[in-house]
Amino acid sequence: MKTEVVGYGGTRIGLWVEGAENTRPIVFVHGWAQSSRAWAPQLADPALSERFRLVAMDLRGHGDSEVPSAGYDDPRVWAEDLASVLDFAGEDAIVVGxxxxxxxxxxxxxxxxxxxxxxxxxxxxxxxxxxxxxxGKVGPAMRDAIPAVLSDDPAVAIPALVQFSARMTTAPVSGTLTQSLLGACLSTPPAVRSALFRRDVGSEDVLRDLDKPALIVHGLADAVIDPTAAEYAAGKIQGAVVRWLPEVGHLPFAEAADEFGELLRGFADQ
Incomplete structure (x- = not known):
């Protein structure tokens, strides 16, 4: 089911929802220049949808959400957008980012x-x-892609986005999902793709103060986000559980969908 909520400043935030309303919510938050469709393997998994209410949001400027001209550099804007999604999803949600x-x-x-x-x-x-x-340390695929993937010149941006999308994975994923991910990149406006990088935010205090269970899943072959970014979070969050996935790139939930589903269900059952 597709629906929407109202985020910060009246911005419409698109949602993809599966599962019954009277079950515990899991809220999925996608990455840069992507959409809720990235979580298709999870929202189509009956082992999840029969037990949980799955809510995948489109970040502002992405997917089916509205594209405001400003606000992408303000942490409060993102916080209030996610708060609106949590209002819809229900209490005691697990949030997956x-x-x-x-x-x-x-x-x-x-x-x-x-x-x-x-x-x-x-x-x-x-x-x-x-x-x-x-x-926030990035890997070689992201470093090599910038600044070309931020360009508003199609002749520059399109080849760079195609190459970047190809480097997101190590293990094979479905052609349909691969093309959907590339389509999401191309449909995210260049101004939005650029705006998301115009931030300087540290989170050491936030991670140290996190007092809820945390699971960190990272592919050891991730060329987009360096695995040391996961090590950093794991070192700050008390009691965090880390699961490294060998020979998996930037899409653990697609490259190792079964294993990721088991990890998510096991975490939810704690």
Whole structure:
């Protein structure tokens, strides 16, 4: 089911929802220049949808969400957008953040704390952004892609986005999902793709204060977000559980969908 909520400043935030309303919610937050469709393997998994209410959001400027002209550099904007999604999803949600989605989760925690959450999952995620921020260290695929993927010149951006999308994975994924991910990159406006990088935010205090269970999943072959970003978060969050996935790149939930589903269900059952 597709629906929407109203985020910060009246911005419409698109949602993809599966599962029954009277089950525990899991909220999925995608990464840079992507959409809720990235979570298709999870939302189509009956082992999850029969037990949980699955809510995948489109970040502002992405997917089916509205594209405001400003606000992408403000942590409170991201925090309030996610808060609106949590209002819809229900109490005691598990929040799963992939890539840039991990940063959005830390934005939410900085503003609202963790009282409404039952757990946090970081997947190939950053928790900080800015020069020399260890929780936001990127890998060679991202370093090589910038600045071309931010260009508004199609002749520059399109080949760079195609190459970047190809380097996101190590293990094979379905052609349909691969093309969907590339389509999401291409459909995210260049101004939005650029705006998400114009931030400098540290999250050491937020991670140290997190008092809910945390699971960190990261592919050891991730060329987009360096595995040291996961090590940084794991070292700050008390009691965090880390699962390294060998020979997996930036899409653990697609490259190792069965294993990721087991990890997510096991975490939810704690």
């Amino acid at each position: 992939w890539s840039y989605g991990g940063l959005v989760i830390t934005d939410y925690l900085r503003v609202h704390g963790s009282s409404r959450l039952s757990g946090v999952v970081f997947v190939g995620a950053i928790t900080e952004i800015g020069k020399n921020r260890p929780g």
